Amino acid sequence: MDAKLFHPELIGYAQKAQQALEERNIRRGIHYDDIDARHDIFGLHVCDVREEGIAKKIDIFLQEFFDDLPQGQIYTVETRYHVIRSRGPPSYKEETSLSN
Helix, strand or coil, X not given: XXXXXXXXXXXXXXXXXXXXXXXXCCCECCCECEEEEECCCCEEEEEEECCHHHHHHHXXXXXXXXXXXXXXXXXXXXXXXEEEEXXXXXXXXXXXXXXX
């Protein structure tokens, strides 16, 4: 990874997001698999969300919780949903986008 694309604060963002989702009964391993720091777009990626409704709740929560991540996208890969919140738009297109 290019050093200029590493944003150490995103590690803390991911940890805070996981803790806050847990407090809202959205649990890792049950509702989603992981939260990844996306250094290339300065954002978070909630991976493999099981239900569309949960993905939408996660997106709304992340938008409210992290006001410096205004760009959002929900997309699907096979039968799982993915949520991205970032400072700028994602730099790639996914299989099916549900929101921008």
